[in-house]
Amino acid sequence: MSFPVPEPLPSPSPTPQQPPVRPPAPSTPPPDTTGDPDPARPSLTPAPPNWDYSGITPSEMTRFERDLSRAEDVLRAHEPRLRQALDQVRLDTSALAALREMGNWISAKRPELRRRNETIQSLTTTWGADAPDMAPFDEALYNRASSSPDVYAAATRLAETATTGEVDEKTLAALEQRIGEPAFATLLMNALGAETYRKVMARTVRGDEELQRLQVALSKALGTASSRLDAGWRAELTSGLVQWDHQALAKAIAHGTFEPAFLLQVARAVDAHDRRTPLEGGTVFRDPHHDPIVDMMRALGRNPEAAQDFFAKDPTALGRYLTERPTVNGQDELGKALEAAITVFRDREGTVDNPSRGFVSAELASEFVELQRKRISAGKESAVPAATTALILAAYMPDSSFVSDRSGLSGSRVRLNQPAHWPPDEPWGAQFRTEDVRKVMAEVFEDDPDSVVTLMAAQTVWSQRLLDHNAASGDRDAFVAAAKQVGSGFGLVTDATGLAGIAKGEELDEAQERKVKAVMAVVNTGLAIPQTAGWPVTAGVVGAWTGLVEDSAKTELNKDDATYEANRTKTRSEFLATQLIAQAMFDHGHFGEEGRRPLSFIKPDGSLMTLGEMTPEGAVVHPHFESYENWIADDHRGTMWKQSKEGLISAYDRAFSEYK
Known part of the structure; x- marks a missing residue:
C-alpha cells in the first residue's frame, strides 16, 4: 500500500515589522441634515499621540x-x-x-x-529625584552621550539648569565625584555641547552657594577634558559672545588644570570681547565684582606656557593690562600671571630668529620694567603688587647688576652677548635701562619695604655666584671685573632704598624704618644666605631667603638712632659686598699662607662671621669685628685683594644717583 507524499510546504519567512501607522487625522463631522437649529455637537476625540515623543x-x-x-x-x-x-x-x-x-x-x-x-x-x-511616571528619553542626546547612562543623566540635568537656574543636590554630588575622569568629562562636554555648557556657566556667575559649587565642578571637568575636545567644540565655546558672555567663559577656566592651547584660546576670546565697545557687542559697563579679566588672569597664573603666549604673542597685551585696563580687585591675579610668563622659563636655548621660551621671558621682563617706569613717570598706580615687581627684578638681578655701571641706552630687549667674567651658559638676560631699574626699584621699596630683603638677598646670592666662579678660575682681571660689577649692583639697590641721603635730624616714617631694618637684617645674615645651584630663581627660592632673614629683621630699631642707622645703610651694604670678595678669595686659597693661619673672625667651616655674629647685641666689646676691620684694611701684598676691593668700592659709589 502506498500513501501519497504531500507536496513540500513553502519555506516560511518572517514578515518584516512595519513601523506603527499614524492614525488618520480626525475628519470634520458631516453637516447636520436633520434641520435641527441647535444640533448636538459630537464629543471631542482625544488628541492623537505625539509620535515624535519617546519615554x-x-x-x-x-x-x-x-x-x-x-x-x-x-x-x-x-x-x-x-x-x-x-x-x-x-x-x-x-x-x-x-x-x-x-x-x-x-x-x-x-x-x-x-x-x-x-x-x-x-x-x-x-542624578536627581525619583520619578515614578514616564520620563522623556532623548535619542539624540543618548547617541551624543555614547550610550553612557551617567553622561546622559548629567547632560540632561545640566541642560535643565541652563533653563531654570536651579541645580539638584544629587546632581552636584554625582558630578563632583566624576570631574577628574577624562573619559566621563569628555563625553559630558560633547553630549552637553559648548553652547549649552556656556549657558550653564552663565547661570553660576551670580548664583547661590550650590551654583558656585556647580561652577567649580564644571570648570574642573572642562579642564580634565580640555586636551580631548576637538577644534569645532572649542570654536563653538569661544565664538558668538554677546554682552556678558565673557563672564561665563572666564568662569569656565577659573578652576582646574587646562591644556595650554585650550586655555590660551579661551583667554584670547575673553580678552577680545572685553575690548569690544557696546556698538560692537561689548558690555555697556564693567562689573568690578564679576570682572572676567580677574578669572582669566587667575587661570593664566596657573599655566606658565599659556600665560607667556598670551602676553608675548599679542604685542598690545602687556601694555594694556599694565597701563590701560585696570582691575579693582585683580592686582594679585595679574601679578601671578606675569610671574608665570616671565620668571618660570629660563634657558639659553634657541636663537633670535627661533627664540626659546627663555628668550621670550627675557623680552617680556625688559618690556615689563620699561612699562612700569613709564607708568611711574605718568603718575599712575601700579596694576600689580610690589611683590610681583620685586620677584621679577630678583629673577633678573644679574641683568640689573650688569647695567648698573653702564649707560643703559640700548633699545634692545635681550642681551645676546654674555660678559666674559660670567659663569657659562647663564640664561638669556633682559636688556634694561639703568634709570628704569632705579625708578622701578625705588617705587617697589616705597610700596613694600619688605621687598628690600628680596632684592638685596638676590644681589647677595648672584654676587656670591659671580665671585666664586672667577675666584675658582684664578683669572685676576676677571675677578676684578666681577668685583666691580658686585659693587655697582649693591650700589644700585642701596641707592633705590632712598635711605643714604636722609638728612640728619629728619625723622623716619614707618616705611623708611622698615627699609632700614631690612638692610640691617640682610647685612647681618648675608653670608649665610644659600646659593642656588643655578641662577634662575623662583618665588619659592625668594621665600626661603626672606624666611632666613626674617628673625634678624624683627629687631626693634631705637627711635633716637633711626636716622643714624639710615645714614649708615650705605656703609653696611658696602661692608657686605666687601665680605663677599674676601669669602670668595678665602674659599679658593688666594690669600696664600696668610689665609691658612687662624683668624678669629673665620668659623671652623671656613666661612667668615657675619656682621651680626661679629657684633652680638648686648656685648660690651666686639673683638672679632675689630680684628676683621684691621684685616681688611691691609693691602695683603701679592694678592688681588687691594685691586678688587678698591674696584668694588669705586663702582659702588658711582652707582648712586648723586653721581649720575
Missing part, C-alpha cells in the same frame, strides 16, 4: 525586559524540540528559522533596552 517608565521597562527574557528562553528551549519532532515525521523545518531569528533579535535588543532603562534610572535616582 520610558523604569518599572514597566523592567517588566517588559523580563518578559522578553522569558520569551527568549522559551524560543531557545523549544525551537530544537519542534525541529526534532518535525524531522521525525519528515516535515519541512525551514519555517523554524523565523523562531531562531526572533530569538536572536530579542537577544540583541534586550541589552539596548536594559541600557536605556539604566539610563533613565540613573537620571531619576543617582
